[in-house]
Amino acid sequence: MSETSGSASVSTKLQRIAEMAKRMPQAVLTTLSHHIDIDLLREAHRRSRKDGAVGVDEVRAQEYASKLEENLASLLERFKSGTYWAPPVRRVHIPKGDGTKTRPIGIPTFEDKVLQRAVAMVLEAIYEQDFLDCSWSFRPGRSAHGALDALRAGLMKMNGGWVIEVDIERFFDTLDHGQLRQMLDQRVRDGVMRRMIDKWLKAGVLEEGAVHYPDGGTPQGGVISPLLANVYLHHVVDTWFEGVARPKLRGEAFMVRYADDLVIVCELQGDAEKLMAVLPKRFGKYGLKLHPEKTRLVRFTKPSYKSAGKDGGEGGAGTFDLLGFTHYWRRSYRSRTWVIQRKTASSRLSRAIRRVMAWCRTNRHLKVVEQFKVLASKLRGHYQYFGLTGNGRALKIYFTAVRREWHRWLNRRSQRNTMTWERFEKLLQHYALPRPILVHSVYRAQRSRDSRSRMR
Secondary structure, three states: OOHHHHHHHHHHHHHHHHHHHHHOOOOOEOOOHHHOOHHHHHHHHHHOOOOOOOOOOOOOHHHHHOOHHHHHHHHHHHHHHOOOOOOOEEEEEEEEOOOOEEEEEEEOOHHHHHHHHHHHHHHHHHHOOOOOOOEOOOOOOOOHHHHHHHHHHHHHHHOEEEEEEEEEOOHHHHOOHHHHHHHHHOOEOOHHHHHHHHHHHHOOEEEOOEEEOOOOOOOOOOOOHHHHHHHHHHHHHHHHHHHHHHHHOOOOEEEEEEOOEEEEEEOOHHHHHHHHHHHHHHHHOOOOOEOOOOOEEEEEEOOOOOOOOOEEEEEOOOOEEEOOEEEEEEEOOOOOOEEEEEEEOHHHHHHHHHHHHHHHHHOOOOOHHHHHHHHHHHHHHHHHHHOEOOOHHHHHHHHHHHHHHHHHHHOOOOOOOOOOHHHHHHHHHHOOOOOOOOOEOHHHHHHHHHHHHHHO
16 A cells, blocks of 8 residues: 555544544543554654654664564554553753753654554544634644734734733643543543553653653653643633633633643633632642743733834733743834734743854854754744744844854854954855745735635
8 A cells, every 4th residue: 555545544544533523522432442553553653753862762763664564563463462561751851941941851762652643643533523722732734823813813803801821830740640531531431542541651751861750741742742731731721711711701701722821811800810810729620730920910901092102011001922922012004003913022032042052152163054054944943933924023133143143153163263244244145044034924814814704
């Protein structure tokens, strides 16, 4: 079977699972593991990243692929018989926030990633029928930019409001296994798959040569972790807000959640204050704790027409952050009316610049062409995420910082400091760094929403 026909076969199978789950929204599904066969494992392998870091077994994707059919057959047999052993994940730490703290990331073995993806594909087909519109993370056809667009559209429609920034302390480390099992029980009770999920939850963490077995949490970096996190927060906050909290509010309200980053917007201050009072209790019921300083209520009402100045903050309007962007009110250049703009959050911009500085410092010995390729890739990646309408100034700051740091560390490759700005400008004629570009247009997004509304 070719790769194309095999992928089509798997897609058909997953569609049947999704249709079954949709027909039976309250049903508990007990026979699912038979859907995981050699074709699904092949497709899971095809979708798995091949350039990721190696796990504890130090087996690379290329080595695993050299005997792919033999390895997948063995993996399927061990999964079905229950003899598959979930290896410990290798833990590394990456900078977080302003760089003073780190976030732990778990790196599973490549084979474990393939099996996790196969199980996640089946579970995703089921839970996509249950998840709500307020959830935007790690779902087909949804993205961080979709969440940002939905938030902006809702705020503009409401003319602003009172925004609750919710920050969950160490969510991926404190997720309660017992609570998660009870949530899964409401939809999935297939013995083979549930035992496999338990093995992943109990898999140890290898750090500094020792294996630890945490009591809670799901390792960031595991393929199945985002889905389990979505299931957890679907029960903790999504269904509660939509089905219990919002109907009791006096004014309009909506929520946007991307993984453990979420904001709740209320039309009325009183509604927002009530939610602020009850949210810690709601999360505490499921073993989660809200950060007392980062969880805050922000007045984000539309400034009055006569407010002086251009930016939000005037007339009582504040600012808030979500997904690396600071949201604020600003007068439109065209109509002079108040609109919501997004700019790169100062902490994210500073962190991005520090990372470029560190890369230029440690890689200044590389050939200029090699340095150029990496820096150009970093710039394009930055524009791809942060290139929103209205964020041009922050993009230019990042572009200028990359140029400055590249020149600075090229100039330090020798003690003679021969890379003058004149020489550097000539070098840039051959190795022109990509200039800032606004990849995501708020106007295109609005036209797309209007078109979908007319079709409905």
